[in-house]
Amino acid sequence: xxxxxxxxxxxxxxxxxxxxxxxxxxxxxxxxxxxxxxxxxxxxxxxxxxxxxxxxxxxxxxxxxxxxxxxxxxxxxxxxxxxxxxxxxxxxxxxxxxxxxxxxxxxxxxxxxxxxxxxxxxxxxxxxxxxxxxxxxxxxxxxxxxxxxxxxxxxxxxxxxxxxxxxxxxxxxxxxxxxxxxxxxxxxxxxxxxxxxxxxxxxxxxxxxxxxxxxxxxxxxxxxxxxxxxxxxxxxxxxxxxxxxxxxxxxxxxxxxxxxxxxxxxxxxxxxxxxxxxxxxxxxxxxxxxxxxxxxxxxxxxxxxxxxxxx
Numbered sequence: 181x182x183x184x185x186x187x188x189x190x191x192x193x194x195x196x197x198x199x200x201x202x203x204x205x206x207x208x209x210x211x212x213x214x215x216x217x218x219x220x221x222x223x224x225x226x227x228x229x230x231x232x233x234x235x236x237x238x239x240x241x242x243x244x245x246x247x248x249x250x251x252x253x254x255x256x257x258x259x260x261x262x263x264x265x266x267x268x269x270x271x272x273x274x275x276x277x278x279x280x281x282x283x284x285x286x287x288x289x290x291x292x293x294x295x296x297x298x299x300x301x302x303x304x305x306x307x308x309x310x311x312x313x314x315x316x317x318x319x320x321x322x323x324x325x326x327x328x329x330x331x332x333x334x335x336x337x338x339x340x341x342x343x344x345x346x347x348x349x350x351x352x353x354x355x356x357x358x359x360x361x362x363x364x365x366x367x368x369x370x371x372x373x374x375x376x377x378x379x380x381x382x383x384x385x386x387x388x389x390x391x392x393x394x395x396x397x398x399x400x401x402x403x404x405x406x407x408x409x410x411x412x413x414x415x416x417x418x419x420x421x422x423x424x425x426x427x428x429x430x431x432x433x434x435x436x437x438x439x440x441x442x443x444x445x446x447x448x449x450x451x452x453x454x455x456x457x458x459x460x461x462x463x464x465x466x467x468x469x470x471x472x473x474x475x476x477x478x479x480x481x482x483x484x485x486x487x488x489x490x491x
Contacts, residue, residue: 181245181262184252189213189223198262222247226260235265244269281439285326289319329455333438336462343380343467350375350409350416357389358407365396366404375409377416379487383463388418390456391483395422399480411489415469419484421476432473436461460485 181198183191192210199206202217209216213223218240225234225247234247246263296316300309335341351371358367377384388407395405403423410417427435434440438458461471469487476482 181264183213183226183260183262185213185226185258185260187256189227191216192257201262201264222262225249226258229258242266278438285439286323289322289326293319293323326455329459332459333455333462336459336466341383341466344382345379346381347376347378348381350377350418353377353381353385354388354407354409354418357385357392361389361392365399365402367392368404368406370407371409372411375411375416377487378490379467383467384487387460387463387485388420390460391420391485394456394483395420395424395481398422398424400424415486415488417484417486419482421480421482423476423480426475426479426481427473429475435473436471457483 181201182193182195183198184193185191189212190210191213194202194204194209194216198204199209204216213226214220217223219238221236221239222245225236226249228234229249235244236247237244243264243266246265248261248263250259250261251257252259293316296312296319299312300316304312351369351373354369354371358369392405392407399405399422405423406421408417408419408421431440436457438455440457464471464485464487467487469485471483471485473481473483
């Protein structure tokens, strides 16, 4: 984005990118930078020569821009180059949070594994030795699950997971997934008859299995899980409803992120890698669909995904 300004901070020219970003009509130029952008910080940064690639957060739009100012062709003019850094900064934040969350997620099993190994090296009764060996094996399996899920996410994001689309009956798939993951609770299934989906059957099964597993973890013992599937508005929608405590709306936008914890203290007591919902999201997006969560009528939470009826 480029602005050409005079010493009064009057915009003499603005390129198409700058006009589109700040929603400036071509006939509005020339005019004051403040009037055109409503950004005092931007005007201050340009007036002070950019301060060696100044980076500022805009007030009237959720954006971060880098400002570089150079002398213009005519005396008294300056040229301001603006680079939108919003996505770059967002990715940096995501990366930092991911590293912090991964470190936190690995700390508990590693500590438990170390304590078990140290205990096995001591003088233990046979029963205690077996107990610590089982704990060490369980923590090793937990670490292996985290590593495997991270690998899956990396492959999905890198486009290494090819789609193998077939046409299959969604009711059959729901029943198959329920049997395969062996949930120790009632699963109530309501699937529209003859609902044939044209998609990657394996990936749909994995996405559904992750949602069922998540519902089982956060539901009271003995409570049912409800699965619904129907065709609506040109797409197939699949929802999984639990009868747990539900999730506050402020968490809904982030619940599908890697390792995101609504209640970290409570999540420590729940087995899992913390990546199931993230994998579901990426699998569904890979197939051209979308994911969401919402409060269930009467309590609990609904997690859902939708896939286009015809890809």
